[in-house]
Amino acid sequence: MQKKTVGLAAASLVLGILIYVVAGQLVQHLGTVTGDGIAAIVFGIPAIICGHLAKSKIKRNPAQLKGGGMAITGLVLGYLAVVGTLGLAIDIRLEHGNNETSRKICVTNLRAINNAKWQWEFDSGKPKGSLVKQSDLTIYFKDGVVPTCPKGGSYSYNPTGVDPECSIHGKLKVE
Ligand SMILES: [Zn+2]
Numbered sequence: 001m002q003k004k005t006v007g008l009a010a011a012s013l014v015l016g017i018l019i020y021v022v023a024g025q026l027v028q029h030l031g032t033v034t035g036d037g038i039a040a041i042v043f044g045i046p047a048i049i050c051g052h053l054a055k056s057k058i059k060r061n062p063a064q065l066k067g068g069g070m071a072i073t074g075l076v077l078g079y080l081a082v083v084g085t086l087g088l089a090i091d092i093r094l095e096h097g098n099n100e101t102s103r104k105i106c107v108t109n110l111r112a113i114n115n116a117k118w119q120w121e122f123d124s125g126k127p128k129g130s131l132v133k134q135s136d137l138t139i140y141f142k143d144g145v146v147p148t149c150p151k152g153g154s155y156s157y158n159p160t161g162v163d164p165e166c167s168i169h170g171k172l173k174v175e
Helices: 007-030 032-060 068-124 134-140
Strands: none
Touching: 007 032, 007 068, 032 068, 068 134
């Protein structure tokens, strides 16, 4: 008697392939994360479910059913897509966390620079609105080093009475 291919195994394989075909299209319109994410959820999860169901069907009746290879391929494609998308999402969260940390460091730097400007204004007796140079501020920092933006933005010290600002993170915001 001829073995019959389990329909769910074929479905799993087709869904597994569709993930990548559809993701290729979606990514162009929606960007990597959203495109991959939608493809992984819409096709990847059904591919995984069909693959598991097909495998257990075949296991129960190996004499009459085939398609184990297809089911495994569909499963692997499904899992790769889901895990890959999760990894991407985690990466982006980490990157977001890094940016958040950099911004906080930068704001702290700008606050310290602002304090040094107050100090310099007081010490020098210069009127408000006087231009401040980096060399005016060095004595107020440890080892004479005025802090710099962790993301490489350049600082405008600005005259006294005007908040210093970073080319990347903007003006000092009091929070
Ligand atoms: Zn900055």
